[in-house]
Amino acid sequence: MDNTPYKILIIDDDPFYLKVLGDAFSNNGFTVLTANDGIEGVKAFLEKAPDTVISDLVMPRMGGVSTCIEIARLAGDNPPIIALLTSMFQESPHEHDVPEMGAKVHIPKSTKPMDIVILIEQLLARKKYLQS
DSSP: OOOOOEEEEEEEHHHHHHHHHHHHHTTTTEEEEESSHHHHHHHHHHOOOOSEEEEEEOSSOOOOHHHHHHHHHHHHSSSOOOEEEEEOOOOOOOOEEEEETTEEEETTSSSOOOHHHHHHHHHHHHHHHOOO
């Protein structure tokens, strides 16, 4: 069995969210990459090829929608799990059949970090199962 940790890229201009989410994922065995905006995020995606990308919606230079769309375009046939994290969504995390605003998963920032980790772990497990 492959024990290589999953890589997650967290893109947010708020250092608090980068720290809190980064700690939650690293404490659960993920390799955590971070970027402060969409431009840095796209560059990190190209350099590090993470399994999952979580992007804030509102950021300077390049917003979350453009970031997610660009990462999905660059990924081609094997895109990472792409999630938008924002305070603009108030409902519970949800998944779309077709990407909306560049991401198949939308997560409100009010979601507990451990719940986000669990959600991403479930999505990664399903993706791995479907690819086998």
